[in-house]
Amino acid sequence: MSQAEGKTRFFAGKVLRYGITLVIILTINFAIPRAMPGDPMINLLGDEAARIDNQILGELRAQYGLDRPIQDQYIEYMLGAGRLDFGYSIHKNLKVTDLIYDRLFWTLVLIFPSIAIGGLLALVLGAIAGFRHGSKVDRLLTGASILMYSCPSFLFAMIIVTIFSFHLGWFPLGNISSGRTQGFAYLLDIGWHLFLPVAILATFEAAYIFLIVRNSITQIMGEYFIFVAKAKGLSARVIELRHVMRNVLPQFISIMALNFGFMVSGALIIEIVFSLNGMGTLIYDAVMSRDYPVLQGAFVFLTIFVLAANFLADVLYGITDPRIGDSMSTGKMT
Amino acid sequence: MELSLPGNLFRLLNDTGIKSLDQNPLRSLGIIILTALVLVAVFAPYLAPHDPKQTSIPYQSPSSEHLLGTNDLGQDVFSELIYGARVSLTIGFLSGIISIVIGVTVGIFAGYFRGWAEELLMGTTDVFLLIPSLPLMIILAAYLNPSMWNIIVVVGLLCWCSTARLVHSRVLQVREMQFIESTRALGYSDLYIIIRHVLVNTKDIIYAKFSLAVASAMLSEASLSFLGLGDPLNISWGEMIHFAFSRGGFANDMWWWYLPPGLMICVTLLAFIMLTIEGRKDSKILELI
Numbered sequence: 127m128s129q130a131e132g133k134t135r136f137f138a139g140k141v142l143r144y145g146i147t148l149v150i151i152l153t154i155n156f157a158i159p160r161a162m163p164g165d166p167m168i169n170l171l172g173d174e175a176a177r178i179d180n181q182i183l184g185e186l187r188a189q190y191g192l193d194r195p196i197q198d199q200y201i202e203y204m205l206g207a208g209r210l211d212f213g214y215s216i217h218k219n220l221k222v223t224d225l226i227y228d229r230l231f232w233t234l235v236l237i238f239p240s241i242a243i244g245g246l247l248a249l250v251l252g253a254i255a256g257f258r259h260g261s262k263v264d265r266l267l268t269g270a271s272i273l274m275y276s277c278p279s280f281l282f283a284m285i286i287v288t289i290f291s292f293h294l295g296w297f298p299l300g301n302i303s304s305g306r307t308q309g310f311a312y313l314l315d316i317g318w319h320l321f322l323p324v325a326i327l328a329t330f331e332a333a334y335i336f337l338i339v340r341n342s343i344t345q346i347m348g349e350y351f352i353f354v355a356k357a358k359g360l361s362a363r364v365i366e367l368r369h370v371m372r373n374v375l376p377q378f379i380s381i382m383a384l385n386f387g388f389m390v391s392g393a394l395i396i397e398i399v400f401s402l403n404g405m406g407t408l409i410y411d412a413v414m415s416r417d418y419p420v421l422q423g424a425f426v427f428l429t430i431f432v433l434a435a436n437f438l439a440d441v442l443y444g445i446t447d448p449r450i451g452d453s454m455s456t457g458k459m460t
Numbered sequence: 461m462e463l464s465l466p467g468n469l470f471r472l473l474n475d476t477g478i479k480s481l482d483q484n485p486l487r488s489l490g491i492i493i494l495t496a497l498v499l500v501a502v503f504a505p506y507l508a509p510h511d512p513k514q515t516s517i518p519y520q521s522p523s524s525e526h527l528l529g530t531n532d533l534g535q536d537v538f539s540e541l542i543y544g545a546r547v548s549l550t551i552g553f554l555s556g557i558i559s560i561v562i563g564v565t566v567g568i569f570a571g572y573f574r575g576w577a578e579e580l581l582m583g584t585t586d587v588f589l590l591i592p593s594l595p596l597m598i599i600l601a602a603y604l605n606p607s608m609w610n611i612i613v614v615v616g617l618l619c620w621c622s623t624a625r626l627v628h629s630r631v632l633q634v635r636e637m638q639f640i641e642s643t644r645a646l647g648y649s650d651l652y653i654i655i656r657h658v659l660v661n662t663k664d665i666i667y668a669k670f671s672l673a674v675a676s677a678m679l680s681e682a683s684l685s686f687l688g689l690g691d692p693l694n695i696s697w698g699e700m701i702h703f704a705f706s707r708g709g710f711a712n713d714m715w716w717w718y719l720p721p722g723l724m725i726c727v728t729l730l731a732f733i734m735l736t737i738e739g740r741k742d743s744k745i746l747e748l749i
Contacts, residue, residue: 147587154596162603276675276729278682280701281722284710292713384589391594395683399705409595413602413687421602425595432592 133444140440144433151429155422156203160196212423217415222423225408230427233404235316237393240324244331245382249374251332252339257366259344267336274333279392283326283399290322297322300401323396330392331385338381339374346370376447383439387432490734497728501545508539512695519714528716531700532707540700541720547696548725551612551681556674558616563623563673564659564666570624571631572654582628589621594683601689608691615680623669627662634661668736675732682725697721 187193194202206212212222255264274282291299298319346352347370355365397406405424412420500507509527516534520526528537570581597614604610634640635658643653659666684690685698688706695703704710704718 143583143586147590150587151591155599158599158603272733273726273730276726276733278679278686278698278722278725280683280686280705281718281725284701284705284718284722288710288713288715387590387592390592391683394594395686398687409598410687413598413689416602418602421599425599428592428595429590433590436590 136444137441140437140444144437148430148433151433152204152207152426153200155207155426156200159418159422160199207426212426213419215412215417215420217417218420222419225420226405226423226427229403229405229408230431232402233390233393233397233406234431236320236323236327236397236402236404237389239320240327240393241331241382241386241389243324244328245335245378247328247332248335248339249378252336253343253366253371253374255336256340256343256347257370259340259347264340268340271333271336274330279326279330279395280399282330283323283396286322286326287399300399301403320402323400323402327389327392327396331389334385334388335378335381339378342374342377343370346373376443379439379443379446383436383443386435386439390428390432484737486734486737490731490737493727493731494735497545497549497731500542501549504542504546508536508542510536510539512536512540512543519708519712521714522716528720529714531703531709531717537700537717537720540695541697541724544695544697544700544721545724547608547691547694548678548681548698548728551608551615551696552674552678552728554612555616555619555677555681556670558613559619559673559677560623560666560670562617563620563669564627564662566620566624567627568631568654568658568662571628572635572650572658578628581624585621585624585628588618589625593618593680597680597684598687598689601684606689606691608694608696611681611684611689611691615677615684619673619677619680623673626665626669630662630665631658634658637661671732671735675729678725678729678732697725 184193210223214220215222215225218225251267255267258264287299291297301319352365352369355369360369393404394406394409396402397404398410401407405428409421409424411417412424512535514535516530516536518530518532518534520530520534522529526536526538528541531537531540566581566585570578570585597618600614600618601611604614640653640657643657681690681696682698682701685696686702686705688702690696690699690702698721700721701718704714704721708714709717
């Protein structure tokens with residue numbers, strides 16, 4: 127099997143896997159309101175449906191297609207999902223998709239810088255701790271990251287807001303911007319508002335990835351090729367940068383990708399604490415008013431986003447790791 | 461403290477994979493903290509100075525009468541905190557048990573039988589790992605009635621993936637060992653080998669993972685409760701923070717209302733994590749929290 131052919135097979139396998147995952151997720155989303163105890167109509171429309179009289183309920187049922195056989199409903203739902211159509215929000219009388227488009231943007235504005243900063247921080251700190259395994263710095267950083275593990279994100283965010291916004295007054299209490307400004311000042315204003323949320327999310331990201339970077343560096347340092355490199359008389363810096371870090375990168379990319387879902391969850395919570403107008407507050411409001419179509423639409427959108435990020439990371443992984451597609455070394459890579 | 465433990469209790473602890481306590485101060489500390497928390501939870505009615513449901517003057521600051529003040533309904537926050545230990549620990553333990561049972565079963569069967577069973581089970585695990593768990597938990601919890609038991613089931617059913625992966629990779633190593641092969645050659649059934657040999661040889665990571673599973677279940681529960689999906693009749697620590705947040709405690713800087721439950725969550729999670737730390741290979745297992 128040639129190298130190129132191996133790569134193609136690797137990517138084809140990935141496409142297939144993500145396709146199947148997407149179908150499963152949409153199916154779960156389809157099944158939940160229908161499988162839960164109670165009338166699926168009420169499950170789809172929220173508690174208000176219980177108060178509507180029976181005739182209108184019957185009409186609504188027909189409109190939503192709940193009176194038809196389940197397989198027809200499924201096909202209809204899948205076609206709707208293909209057009210990214212998830213019905214209407216009950217409380218806001220808006221299309222779920224439109225509501226989400228508005229909010230998703232701000233969530234992404236929050237997530238991407240956090241992931242970039244957090245990942246970079248994890249790589250640097252992980253390298254520092256990993257190369258000085260067992261030292262004071264290592265123990266300090268590991269301890270700090272375990273401390274972050276055990277702290278719920280909303281608590282950390284609340285403490286930070288209390289200190290830096292309530293008492294010191296350095297940062298705003300919430301919201302995306304204070305309005306009134308335009309152009310460059312507007313961007314600066316947003317940056318000022320997003321500083322704390324991004325810093326908090328990045329800290330969590332860094333804490334989670336730090337340990338993995340550190341451990342894989344420690345592991346690689348014990349491998350034979352590092353021993354050989356040392357024996358050749360290469361300087362510590364060359365070994366660290368060219369031999370160790372190079373081998374950490376593929377694992378780093380894949381763990382960043384796997385952590386995407388976690389970051390989305392974290393962002394939702396942080397948004398609520400800072401009352402930023404993103405997916406988190408949308409979900410929070412939807413939970414409060416039991417606005418089920420919004421919850422379901424939000425779930426599908428977030429999952430698609432996480433899937434896409436993972437797929438991208440897998441492609442990147444396939445490109446950066448020369449062993450993939452090489453039949454000699456791909457024991458169980460796909 | 462550890463040295464004064466009676467002999468068989470010590471052996472019992474050793475059997476559960478909690479070894480060499482005297483060489484591992486962090487682990488002993490974890491055990492001490494958890495024992496204290498469990499005692500607090502069990503003896504909550506005797507420890508709490510007030511009935512947590514009883515109402516009086518709302519929004520009081522800490523005083524000798526109300527150590528941590530009162531909440532929006534005038535309930536004593538300190539008593540609520542003590543009773544909250546029951547709810548949070550119960551949810552954590554039971555969800556942890558559900559997730560560990562599913563994860564271990566999936567991991568062992570996939571690792572031991574290989575072939576299509578492995579493809580199917582680990583494929584499913586990978587799909588579940590990709591789904592962002594919090595949004596899915598939110599949907600499920602929103603559809604179900606807000607009760608403690610529903611939260612236990614929801615969290616338990618969605619937290620098993622990393623356990624399955626960890627157990628799977630260990631079983632892959634164990635099944636290739638010589639003695640497993642000999643047992644198989646002697647004609648013992650697969651189920652016997654799995655229970656008597658494979659399971660025994662994976663128990664150390666199962667115990668460690670259980671501890672972390674409880675921790676992450678408590679964290680998920682706290683997030684769900686913070687979002688207002690908790691059980692209104694059994695207030696957990698996460699839910700206390702939810703009420704403090706949504707009913708003005710946070711906006712009015714009443715730190716005595718939301719900080720103590722938050723710190724309790726931190727301390728409990730930290731204690732569970734400490735149980736799994738081993739001197740040399742520390743935090744290796746944390747990668748798969």
